[in-house]
Amino acid sequence: MTDAKPVLRLENIVKTFPGVRALDGVSFSVMPGEVHALMGENGAGKSTLMKVLGGIHQPDGGTIFMGDDAVVMAGPLEAKAKGIVFIHQELSLAEELSVAENIYLGELPTKSLGRVDWTRLSDQTNAILQKLNVGFDANTRVGDLSIANQQMVEIARALTVDAKAVIFDEPTASLTDSEKVVLFDVIADLQATNVGIIYISHRMEEIFKITDRITVLRDGQYQGTVETADSTEESVTQMMIGRTLDLSRNASHHALGDVALEVRGLSCGKHYRDVSFEVRRGEVVGFYGLVGAGRTEIAETLFGLRDPSAGQILLDGEVVRINSPADAIARGISLVPEDRKGQGLVLGMNCRDNMTLPQIDRLKAGPFVAQGAEMEIFDKYHKQLDIRTPGWKQRVGNLSGGNQQKIVIGKWLSMHPKVLIVDEPTRGIDVGSKSEIHKLLRELAAQGYAVMVISSEMPEVLHVSDRIVAMYSGRVMRTFSSEDVTEDNLIQAISGMTSEQVA
Template structure:
């Protein structure tokens, strides 16, 4: 293969579903040793294009060319056999099997008589894991691993074949900063071997750090390819959404209300200890820290998913005990969870039923649910959140990840809670939709909601928060006002450097 021959090409790909032209004459290529970003808003066609490449969908027109050979991907296994490897955003692992069995699933080394060669399997797997610098071995049960380590198992699969092209779909969504460094080293190693990399991500800093070119889809159509070194985030964003994006945050122009939620010395075993903070009506309080700092665990305790081992929770000045999620909801606390598929949605149900699920009993007209009321709720939040779906009958599992997240957010907003907790509100969501959700969070605060936002993205927590609570090792290290926080001081606070910082100020 000459240097000028792409490792992989898709030419004139067309894919139509009932009522939707998902891909309209899309062409895309990746060169050997190149990292080529594929970007676009949720619903732009990225996932459909990759499913065509992976043999999940058959194109209505167009062709796939690997090297110089046109190919037909009738099944996912055929894509892998031709050297096309996928690292999916949503994990596709068997939790009860070992790491080794997951990595070589369907291709287990065999002895004579067809018996599994366990010694070879474990040796091959441990060699791959050593390259990835992970802290577990081939025999570890996958279900016992953290989400971040399960993502590393997915990545390890790419190292088992002679890959022509590897597709990474939001690979850093669940990774720590240290694990990201390892991932980028793996990508650089694959580049050096002449493997073409397709990198799908909404994180601009990653795109501009590791990619050579950026191609953009919008509304199922190819909008252009840019050389990364010769473009800007603004150029890419405008190509993605068809307009300039205003990322500035307007100062709060409303007065804060009384304290809605007060937490005093709240603890939950070894997960977090002595957490004290307040959230007022009309205020957005951001929680920021590394994975394992205890942010999500505090949210789950407030929502009744965990039993506290000590401390007090006060709502509107009255001490309360929250024993279950139903109890939390009845008292006006709602939680948009970090993992939408496992905790936020029923994937086989339609959009309307997912959005109205927590309030079905309140929407009954006699023994039946009032369908008109359900549809009205769905229509309201579909428009407000710009949820892209043909209609309420669409099965949620068929939506893009970003639109699934919007369904979860809409579900809890429709409950009109006193305190809304949003854990990773824009995980897996494109830059245009992020801006809309950030604006929505600010609008909710202006309407009088008390909002807690937990985020792993510093720009996000800086952008939406009136105050920011930094956590490290299960403890609150410092609380910043929006006018005093800097990136350096926030990094210090979540790294343990400011562990002995001043006592946390309480809202007056």
């Protein structure tokens, strides 16, 4: 690789938005057949740099080279024509169209008189899907697929063109472990044909598993490029955030209070069965399991989004029936959902109004909303959560994924709930922001909140939880304290092994 020329090279790229210098002289290159990680905290400039490369933004300074040629990316179609392919973190699919139509959108094969050649379209698509080893075909409606399978459709698009560089932006965020294996095989196949891979991810284990080099940005500035094999998670993290992190296991130093939430024999159709647990004030209870274990469905039931088919929910020892989210909020239950864009935010509204939306009636002064009270709430959580935005007027849709997630968390914290349920609290969030949110969850518990954390990341549940509920196929297999849980017995439990089987 040392004698080869870069597939593409960006030199001294500058990009400024009103009030923000998003990129400040950033240089970056990717070699043929290389998997090159691009890392940094949310707001570091990664997405902006890739949008410059993809023709979505025009740089205010600097040059893009492909091979020896300086090029101008006038728009996304021109970037694609030059061999730059994006696999976006946020899905950009037409749900009413078929898988084949989505993959070849704008480039449908035609017959005479411009008619679509449906047979060739189907054959070409199925050939690509076969490589990905997915369980659906060309004619499947995209809206009928799971989020994970929709992500595989996005990945399939990369295999339809003569790509010189493929950019993967958090590609595994919605994938199961088996689907990740397929993705990594696809990346290896692209490498074998000398395609350059740019891999953006916050998941360190993936970075150190599949990448060759790592480039780090911080606050829009280039921090350096290192060989992955010569680096450690700690050294890369310090490059990203300028400090070291406390990644030790959780140890509570405060007394637990009374039981705030108790669930007895709760069932919900095929999603989960006979689930029982309790959460005390001052406690963080983590829920861990594979995709389909029923964790999110339990949270949705507690928040009034699903009706249980059996069992009881008790708040402060009293049996309650929660028929709607309004019921849940009124009783002091808040839910930070897994899908922040679809369920947690109104992307066209500004940061302040998103944060205060659930309590807008309480903030009214006569027929009008008391803007001073709104600003007091926004300013408090803007500072506490270190939300990076030019100001409260910024549209939430313009924020990075991590800062959007912080807005959702701030919104529900401002309601001062008795029980805070957080589903995948740090999905798509960088390691520095993860640490801040983990610290915040622990602080909330110390203040007397009862906190439920649903996470697909083992280090996360181990780090923040006082107890961990391990689930498999809709059932609670075991409940561990922070003192007796190990990675091995947690894996055994979420794989369906009971304590008696392990013994």
